[in-house]
Amino acid sequence: GCSGTGQEEGPDEASDLDLTYAVVTHGAPGDAFWDRVKSGAERAGKDYGVKVEYSSDPDPAKQSQLIDGAVADKVDGVIVSMANPDGLEQSVKNAVAAGVPVITINSGIEKWQEFGALTHIGQSEQIAGAAVGTRLKAAGWKNALCVIQEAGNVGLEERCKAVTSTMGGKVTNLQVDGTDDNAVQATITSKLQADKTIDGVLTLGGQYAIDAVAAVEQSGSSAKVATFDLSQDVITNIKSGKIEFAVDQQPFVQGYAAVTALYLKSINGNDFGGGQPVYSGPAFITKENADAVGEFAAKGTR
Amino acid sequence: MTTPIIEVTDIGKRYGNIIALADVTTAVHPGEVTCVLGDNGAGKSTFIKILAGAHEHTDGRLAVDGEERHFSSPREALALGIATVYQDLAVVPLMPVWRNFFLGSEPTKGRGPWKRLDVDFMKRTTKSELSQMGIDLRDVDQPIGTLSGGERQCVAIARAVYFGARVLILDEPTAALGVKQSGVVLRYIARARDRGLGVVFITHNPHHAYPVGDRFMLLRRGRSMGDYPKTEMSLHELTAAMAGGSELEALSHELAEELGRDSEVAKALESEVKELRT
Amino acid sequence: MTTPIIEVTDIGKRYGNIIALADVTTAVHPGEVTCVLGDNGAGKSTFIKILAGAHEHTDGRLAVDGEERHFSSPREALALGIATVYQDLAVVPLMPVWRNFFLGSEPTKGRGPWKRLDVDFMKRTTKSELSQMGIDLRDVDQPIGTLSGGERQCVAIARAVYFGARVLILDEPTAALGVKQSGVVLRYIARARDRGLGVVFITHNPHHAYPVGDRFMLLRRGRSMGDYPKTEMSLHELTAAMAGGSELEALSHELAEELGRDSEVAKALESEVKELRT
């Protein structure tokens, strides 16, 4: 319509639209990675003046219920991570059928199109793992440990599998109890003592990299440490050379960009990505670029 | 004499290294009341628990109708018509009175998938069986744990009498009962005997034991001191045997002084002391 | 007369909508044995649980040494020197006998952080107190749950007698006891009275109640039927009162026929029937 202020006609102000987006992931509560996705989404919500409701459950049945719930709640868009696409198929399709735009993030790059999502933003476990494997191969790792902090987690299993596929050498999965750092250190130490040929420890969360560094020291092993995800202590350790590198999957981007995509759809009908998936990472943090991201890691957004 | 329903030979029971019962030989005959007498801790309850199938015996043999048995559960004994009132009553405190009454032998009605408890019958029967014993319950739906000690004991007795087909075993059934309720229990015992049941009756009260007992078995420190028919025993001898032991003179004297001569207990002790002197 | 230690006025107890006790007024005097008599379920245990602080009363008032009290736990009553033997004995089955004996009032030795249980003394005392009652335990380290019913009762009694400072409350203490052990308990009661303690004694056995009792309180269906000094009551009247109620003639007759005249129960019932006729 016309406006007396003479401003150009553009997208409606979000506050007039009163938009609400639901983010439903498969992250466990308190998981550092998903915590950053959440931060990204919420930050975008604040920036655009829309409401973002985050919920999560690692169980696909529960996750699909959360999606159904969001659709029942008549939200204006849903962001879903699809670690187990079969489990969410019905719910995602129902949401699309109900006219709710859906964006998939993180995992589910194989199925988003088929289910009718707008786009997929992220970097699947598959891609991230494969990239790390390649890099470890270049670094000369022959016999690595892949430390899984949550038994039976689909995403973590995928990641280790992808690393194995590209690293070439031997990769052994090691289950640890992620809620007890003391036990994590002890278990990694045991493994390093038991198998002296292990030359690298890959952890799947920043927290556990610190444990791995301590374990390497205790066991007297010469194994290297690398990790997924960042934290302030990880940066410190990278700088001091105790950690080779960290893979920043840029989870913040996944959350932020997904909300952005929905926002654009709401206000302007844009199709973010133009029918193609959008990659959010990975970025490798080493001694060289550690300083640049240190500040953000300390804030918990990288 | 009739063939015994239950026969035990050199039976014994150990709990770990504790010998609670050893070398007991006796028999339960139909139409006869066997009283088991003995001091506290003599092994009476242990003995009847073996008969009832609640504990397996560790030594000796047990035969029912001439066939050797090793009861592994009271259910087997019950199936042979042996019903028991345990000293600790064997009730489930949180369950209503009527459910406790029929526990393990619930009457049902309907057939196939509609087979269900005959709740009406159960409640009615419980109420009437108890009021026949002089217990007037407020509500058979009360959890049995909220009944008074005597009321609870009456439920256990009424239940055993109701289900006892061939043998009735009663472990101190009158302990917590009033005078009238005790009378009813004694009458039940006499009636059961007359109907041809074998009865095993444990009590510390010679005035309860003597009138109904046909044979008296004496236990002392886990061993049998013999099996006496009523003809060989007077009430006096019985009382003395129950008080048992030696060194009673002092106690008897003291009691007589402190309580006066009219105390039953003092009298019993006195009579025994006399007997021991002769 | 001496001032009473405990005085209750119109006291009552309800469990939900069940009235277990109502309008009872009486007093416990030092150097006096009050016997509480009544049928099963009359409210005797409820009454003494109020005195012992185990249940709070819902109506009326309770005063100790003239001061009104509302015991919220038995600990308060114990602190005033009121020790109780409960009908269900209040023992912890899994704990050894000696720990049960001293539970709640454990003697210690050493000081400061070295203050510890005087285990030797506890074991010795338990063993000797019990053997004074005629119970010869194999091992005071046995869990009390593995003792026989009478042995367990003796532990509870010995404990109360040991700790009872001013008032001793006994709820059917002789129920599971042998003749000799009963004698010991009666002697304990007489001695406690002579030492100036107030005693409340519940029993269903008139031969136990009459010799030691100074006053008799009768409960019927939760209400007090009055408080009689011994001078106003004969053993016969007492027995009749305990058997209580009406419609007893038939039972008395039956019993006499079935059991013979020598039965104590039959006699008691008979005498009551006679009394009711006159």
Place this chain on the structure above:
Amino acid sequence: MATATVGKPEQRDERVAGNSALGKVLKRPEVGALIAAVAVFVFFAVITDTFATASGASTWLRSASTIGIMAVAVALLMIGGEFDLSAGAMTGFTGLAVGVMTTQWGLNIWAAMLVALVLALSVGFVNGVLVMRTGLPSFIVTLGTFFVLQGIDLALVKVIIGQVAIQGMTDVPFYDQPHAVFGSNIEIAGGRVYASVFWWILVTALATWVLLKTRVGNWIFAVGGAQTSARQVGVPVARTKVGLFMTSAGAGWLVGMLLLFTTSTVQSNTGVGQEFIYIICAVVGGCLLTGGYGSAVGAALGALIYGMANQGIVYAGWDNNWLKAFLGVMLLGAVLLNEAVRRRAERSR
């Protein structure tokens, strides 16, 4: 005297003050839970828009239903005095078993389900026999089974299918037959009601009937309330308890099928950690942890409260990080209300 009223039962007993029918109803173990459930419902119905709509209800009913079925089975077991920590892993185990047998080995879907049922019942049987034979606490025995099942779910499944989740279930021949029975939904008043909800109601009704109206029910209360006493009066204790373990394993199978055919997938960690939620629901619904007391309806209501609170918090849009804290406060509130109602009932005249 007592005999005075014999033969005149209609006469009013002066030892009873009042005797309102209401008081009697309020004493049932599940009434407190019912009132708590209503309170939770009203709370979320007021503060959110969607909660009380048909589509909102459809969501929380669905999430309550599978938990509810297990809670009822676990409640029976708890009334019988035992625990089953393998109940949660069992739901994943049966689902995975059917998934592996059909997608990998090409077994007929109904046959696969039957095999899975037999497997589940055998595990329940082994649990029960181990508990009764060894005299070990069921907490430990079923913990062992739980760990073993969890290992199988993870390691064996990974060995066979190379990943930790069943995929491609919908392509299995005859998939839609069991799907219709276990996974379909019908529209009622604008909300979808899933098959699992009907199963839940069915299981609850059946369990209530067994508990209150059959001999077995009597035995369950007895073995949980006082095992020695029950044995002494002739209750077949071992058979009752083994049966209960098999019941909870059977319920695990049912829920496994419901999960598999509703979402068309299960994964290795499905159900892990849920075993305590079942116990919690049963306790919220009035079951005693020590056995001998409780009700099936109560457990079902406990699951309803849990499901409503869980989903209601999401509808309310509260910060997800506080989810657990809200849930804790909510559960505590529900149980307190429950308890208050029961106490009031006991004091009522």
Place this chain on the structure above:
Amino acid sequence: MATATVGKPEQRDERVAGNSALGKVLKRPEVGALIAAVAVFVFFAVITDTFATASGASTWLRSASTIGIMAVAVALLMIGGEFDLSAGAMTGFTGLAVGVMTTQWGLNIWAAMLVALVLALSVGFVNGVLVMRTGLPSFIVTLGTFFVLQGIDLALVKVIIGQVAIQGMTDVPFYDQPHAVFGSNIEIAGGRVYASVFWWILVTALATWVLLKTRVGNWIFAVGGAQTSARQVGVPVARTKVGLFMTSAGAGWLVGMLLLFTTSTVQSNTGVGQEFIYIICAVVGGCLLTGGYGSAVGAALGALIYGMANQGIVYAGWDNNWLKAFLGVMLLGAVLLNEAVRRRAERSR
């Protein structure tokens, strides 16, 4: 007759068959656990090279120690007839509290630790008072506390420090003072022994002393074994139980400090899910779930078995996906052995 032996206690009782001292020792609740622990040790010492070396032992001792401290505290509570499901979350809560107060608010490290202790004890106190006042099962009350603590650990910490784990702890002034007490290690025979191991031994010894040699210990057994009876003979039931809840909260604080100063970090989910491991260790060590029976040494041994099995499986190099299955079989084996020993003891002459 009974009186026959009065005054001659030295005379041999003919009602007792044999009376070996060995039989008496074997009856203690912890002996079975001890034998099971030895069996597990020997098993792994034989099949792996590293397990029985000083450095190997250092590892499993360390992982057993923090679990062991909590298991002992939880065992006391279980003997007293109650559960504390908030015990695990408490370890994270106290660690996070100290971390936040020092790294964010710059509080003196010792002061922060004191504040955290006071907080922990208050939570324990509230747990205890709620349980005693409302008559609710502690399982539910502490579950509520657990959820609330978990929420605080996650949401509040996130709000304050913007992330979910404490960072930069080592830069806090005077860090090395508490680090020396809680986080340091000394080398013994070539293996590092951590401070937590000494704390573990200390706590176990103290708990054993309290249980067996003090009045409070007597009361703990009594309130767990038969609460009504204990009350009737004058045991201060409420005070005893509240004290036990505070003890387990205090132990949570201790373990929180050990974790914080050994690993120099704690995260939001630290300790979540561990509460059941503590209970499991206590039960493996011979505690009854129904209360009234158990020992502190047993619980410590239970933790040792758990720790050894957990690390031993890693040393053995078995497929890690089977970890849980192995653990289950191992635990079951240990408990079965434990039970067999106890039965043998009871039958022994």
